[in-house]
Amino acid sequence: MKIFLKLLVPLAFALAVSAGAKEVKLLNVSYDPTRELYQDYNAAFAKYWKAKTGNDVVVAQSHGGSGKQAQSVINGLEADVVTLALAYDIDAVASQAKLLPADWQKRLPDNSTPYTSTIVFLVRKGNPKQIKDWDDIVKPGVVVVTPNPKTSGGARWNYLGAWAYALDQYGHDDAKARDFVKRLYKNVPVLDSGARGATTTFVERGIGDVLLAWENEAYLALKQFGTNKFDIVTPSLSILAEPPVAVVDKLAKKHGTADVAQAYLEYLYSDEGQDIAGRNFYRPRDAKAAAKYAGQFSPVKLVTVDQVFGGWQKAQKTHFADGGVFDQIFQP
Amino acid sequence: MPTGWPAAKPTTHTNQDNMKLNQLILASLAGLQMIFPAAAADDTVTNSAGAALAVIPAYTAASSPDAGSAGTAEIEALKKELRELGQKVRSLEEQQASARQTNADAAGEKLQDLDQQVRILGRQRELDNENAAAAAKALPKIAAGPGGFSFTSADTNFSLALHGVLQVDSRTFFANDNLQGDNSFLLRRARPILQGTVYRDFDFVFVPDFGGSAVQIFDAYVNYRYSPELQLQAGKYKSPVGLESLQSDVNILFNERSLATDLVPNRDVGFELHGDLFNGAVSYAAGIFNGAPDYSGSTTNADFDSLKAFAGRVFFQPLKDSDVAALKGFGFGVGGSYESDRAWTNTATGVTPGYTTDGQERFFTYTNGVVGHGNHWRIAPQGSYYYGPLGVFGEYVISDQQVVNVNKGLKADLQNTAWDVSGSWLLTGEEASSGAVVPKHPFDPKRGQWGAWQVVGRYAQLDVDNSAFPRFANPNTSASKAQAWSAGLNWYLNRNIRFNASFSHTWFNGGNGTGSTVTKQPENVLFTRIQLGF
Numbered sequence: 001m002k003i004f005l006k007l008l009v010p011l012a013f014a015l016a017v018s019a020g021a022k023e024v025k026l027l028n029v030s031y032d033p034t035r036e037l038y039q040d041y042n043a044a045f046a047k048y049w050k051a052k053t054g055n056d057v058v059v060a061q062s063h064g065g066s067g068k069q070a071q072s073v074i075n076g077l078e079a080d081v082v083t084l085a086l087a088y089d090i091d092a093v094a095s096q097a098k099l100l101p102a103d104w105q106k107r108l109p110d111n112s113t114p115y116t117s118t119i120v121f122l123v124r125k126g127n128p129k130q131i132k133d134w135d136d137i138v139k140p141g142v143v144v145v146t147p148n149p150k151t152s153g154g155a156r157w158n159y160l161g162a163w164a165y166a167l168d169q170y171g172h173d174d175a176k177a178r179d180f181v182k183r184l185y186k187n188v189p190v191l192d193s194g195a196r197g198a199t200t201t202f203v204e205r206g207i208g209d210v211l212l213a214w215e216n217e218a219y220l221a222l223k224q225f226g227t228n229k230f231d232i233v234t235p236s237l238s239i240l241a242e243p244p245v246a247v248v249d250k251l252a253k254k255h256g257t258a259d260v261a262q263a264y265l266e267y268l269y270s271d272e273g274q275d276i277a278g279r280n281f282y283r284p285r286d287a288k289a290a291a292k293y294a295g296q297f298s299p300v301k302l303v304t305v306d307q308v309f310g311g312w313q314k315a316q317k318t319h320f321a322d323g324g325v326f327d328q329i330f331q332p
Numbered sequence: 333m334p335t336g337w338p339a340a341k342p343t344t345h346t347n348q349d350n351m352k353l354n355q356l357i358l359a360s361l362a363g364l365q366m367i368f369p370a371a372a373a374d375d376t377v378t379n380s381a382g383a384a385l386a387v388i389p390a391y392t393a394a395s396s397p398d399a400g401s402a403g404t405a406e407i408e409a410l411k412k413e414l415r416e417l418g419q420k421v422r423s424l425e426e427q428q429a430s431a432r433q434t435n436a437d438a439a440g441e442k443l444q445d446l447d448q449q450v451r452i453l454g455r456q457r458e459l460d461n462e463n464a465a466a467a468a469k470a471l472p473k474i475a476a477g478p479g480g481f482s483f484t485s486a487d488t489n490f491s492l493a494l495h496g497v498l499q500v501d502s503r504t505f506f507a508n509d510n511l512q513g514d515n516s517f518l519l520r521r522a523r524p525i526l527q528g529t530v531y532r533d534f535d536f537v538f539v540p541d542f543g544g545s546a547v548q549i550f551d552a553y554v555n556y557r558y559s560p561e562l563q564l565q566a567g568k569y570k571s572p573v574g575l576e577s578l579q580s581d582v583n584i585l586f587n588e589r590s591l592a593t594d595l596v597p598n599r600d601v602g603f604e605l606h607g608d609l610f611n612g613a614v615s616y617a618a619g620i621f622n623g624a625p626d627y628s629g630s631t632t633n634a635d636f637d638s639l640k641a642f643a644g645r646v647f648f649q650p651l652k653d654s655d656v657a658a659l660k661g662f663g664f665g666v667g668g669s670y671e672s673d674r675a676w677t678n679t680a681t682g683v684t685p686g687y688t689t690d691g692q693e694r695f696f697t698y699t700n701g702v703v704g705h706g707n708h709w710r711i712a713p714q715g716s717y718y719y720g721p722l723g724v725f726g727e728y729v730i731s732d733q734q735v736v737n738v739n740k741g742l743k744a745d746l747q748n749t750a751w752d753v754s755g756s757w758l759l760t761g762e763e764a765s766s767g768a769v770v771p772k773h774p775f776d777p778k779r780g781q782w783g784a785w786q787v788v789g790r791y792a793q794l795d796v797d798n799s800a801f802p803r804f805a806n807p808n809t810s811a812s813k814a815q816a817w818s819a820g821l822n823w824y825l826n827r828n829i830r831f832n833a834s835f836s837h838t839w840f841n842g843g844n845g846t847g848s849t850v851t852k853q854p855e856n857v858l859f860t861r862i863q864l865g866f
Contacts, residue, residue: 075487076489076532143452206451207448
């Protein structure tokens, strides 16, 4: 009997442990340049979640142009969370696929944007074309690399950054801003579908004099390829990019992952989450983390889409919808 | 003597010699002046010219010790002219060097531009290819192959596939006095099979049959796949009871199913929940149906009474993922049904129109006026085993039905039983299964390939409750028991074409009275079949 009990107790314990611990799988569908950010963050969150609940969580990542990623979710990619480049793309998931409510952006602080970024210029070492501001990249003979605004969230930020600068320079004259951006795209020989592809075009393929890049992407390029190859030029004015995050309610519920998906996004606002964002050259929302990493960014005057363009819906409709301004000014 | 050049007085040389030397020097200088532009690219010319200019004063001084002021002036003029020539030479050299640098810079820029253009074109080509690949992914896909013909939306949420089965049979009866069926060719099945998916999770199947004397809809149903474990199916399809009856018509071993299948329901209209659990180790189906009489070739699309039937089946393959190959193909299960008949509400009887032999001759029928009235239940334990080329399966079926002879006012609870065991062996080394045989070497005589060959055998029997005679069935024309063995050879040319040849021998207990055409003597029938299935 004693032997039986000796065998039974550890067996029962093992069964209880194995029955209690479970592995949860999440799919984070994100945009192009967040690979490194979420690699770091996923590991940290898994550790946090294990300590908190005893459960393992494995987060799979999917990356691509933000618009393409949103369309993939609409078409059936089973994302538990989306962390895209701009709110409009998550709005599309909400409105077209009805996978989350229309007011999703109100569910997390700062309009569900736990970190921000902006658009800067990555130029070749020594800045041979003497590019200092947006004016310089519309000059004839300057080859500009930027992705396609139809598919890339980053590209839309680039476009709107240029437009905002032109408005600022030319007395808020839309016609002049349009001409300015038209001249800019005249200098763009290739349009990649996403920001990472554009970075590859500029950095690895050696194409172009300047890459319009997410700030974090530009610093990452410096970190990866060395400061002896590229310089970062911060323009006098740029746009405040606010990449949002959201739980895809219906899919998370279907997968039984709603709780962990919510916690996954909330943890982005934690001290550790904010620190990881800063480490990966995003601008943290939290004041303490922002102050810690402020030194790595150059000062720049930032404007928002809401201020200049009246929000993403309007900006999208005016500039990037089929037949919009971009279609009118860009001649491939 | 050239004019304009002064005569120099000789010192150690004669005047004539000096004059010759002066002429030679001047000619050389003139020649140098002429060749400098052409030879400016050669540094050695500059050195030679300098050397020449250095030599001239020394020589002329040495050669004119007695020269007067006029001679000196001439020399100075000559020196000046030489200096000027030297300056011109240097100027020309500088100009040419500058031009060379300018050209080099321009060429470098041009080269850089060309390099950029090449890189841009290369990248554009890559992007074009990526876009083309992405566009191709967005196009519907069309497929044609041994598994049929299909087209599918790019996201695979919508699809439509065309399959089909065509069976051309012959039956040859070996009997005295033509007591049994006619020797005949027969279009046994001619069924286009349309199946597809809409909105990712909803499947549909539509199968009409043109093979009989009248067109029938055999299968027409919609299936919702919530998950592999939980699916809901609605429409007309095979009732989930009998093992052999659930095998696909294109994969059955013999031309006709066995006597055991006579006791299970055929296709029925209703709803069922079904799915596979534990990675297919357990399959289940449970549903509610109109209710169907014991197996009959024809099917209906409407109920014959208001009461409904419940049918279900569970099948286990507990060792399907075992590491031991010999255990993987072992499966067992049980099917069953229950219904309560009130068949006199219309013209339908609720009882079988007749149990048939392998040759599809009726060896048992209820007499006129007998209808199903009361409970009708079936149970069918079943099992199968497949290992390598060997396949064995069998089932035992009880069909218990309460009947009424409305003409005589008699009731009875009749329990009919049947069972069968079928075996097969693939001679050409293919793996046996309940599904399609896929020849390792499809028929191609030019390559010495002859497809797959399979020998098949079967024993089956059906025993009618003796209580059925004589009040519910005529003992002179209906047998109380039929037993049959069958043997055959199947030739699978490829996945789509198959030839069958088999022989069945059926013998009977009872039913050998006057007027019997079927059961009076054993049935011996030779079957052949040419089958197209895709």
